[in-house]
Amino acid sequence: MKITSRFTVAVHTLLAIHTFGKDYKTTSEFIASSVNVNPVIIRRTLGSLKEAGIVDVKAGSGGASIIKPLKDITLLDVYKAVDSVEDGLFNFHDNPNPACPVGKNIHAVLDGHLLDAQAAMERKLRETTFADLVRELDGRIG
Amino acid sequence: MKITSRFTVAVHTLLAIHTFGKDYKTTSEFIASSVNVNPVIIRRTLGSLKEAGIVDVKAGSGGASIIKPLKDITLLDVYKAVDSVEDGLFNFHDNPNPACPVGKNIHAVLDGHLLDAQAAMERKLRETTFADLVRELDGRIG
DNA sequence: TATGTTGTAATTCATATAGTTACAACAAGT
């Protein structure tokens, strides 16, 4: 199992808003044609990003804009905004037998290590900001 | 989306084999009662661990044993053995529009960062060996 | 008021995992 494409869709969405926001009205329809998904997916993505205080969306008139400094938006912020991450990256089997010495202690032994691994990944995601991504993207667009 | 419970099932399986292997025949049925899943799940798990050279399974007579030194079995080894990890931890949306400057470059900009995050997690998993886990478990069992 | 858009619910579709049943292949004891 893996992390959903909601994450990369959200990153793409933000980059599209930044890149085209000056010249176009970045509606869900517009963004959807770049990401190549259904516009409703973009609306839901924008809803999550809005809840997280990263974008503002104009209901009615349409269009989205980024309201947080690019250098203060990390990949981790976006990841947390759109992917339900509260229950951890790793799935644990449901009911280890508490009558068995191993089953009884497996959580105590393993949970910490799994959290460590997850934390290592999140630390890495926090290192990259959208200021970085925009710089890299602009370098490629030229 | 997340990493499947196959991983924790496999860890549990190995710890059960090590803990009980001296006194019991660790059949799929036996292990399944500790993990609390269907025996077939354990057989499939053991099949993967066997392919990876971590365990030996006696077909017919029954029972599994660990054939690799505990200090040389890391959590990453087990993770890679049972979870299909080739296609990456992150799902990427399928068809970003190549006619759009953002869609055309999104992979080039993002892929490296995603791989970095995944690598950070795997590095952390590699730090823990089954010698460590057994020590921790034995400490709790007393 | 007319137009175009957002926000969201409801439904369908696709995929992946876990659970289950069934059974042939196999190993070892008798």
Add this chain to the structure above:
DNA sequence: ACTTGTTGTAACTATATGAATTACAACATA
């Protein structure tokens, strides 16, 4: 050789999750 218990695996079902889609009320602006 026969019996017993187990593995290995295929086939199928059940369940969960995400993505796609349809539909429409709420909304903002000209």
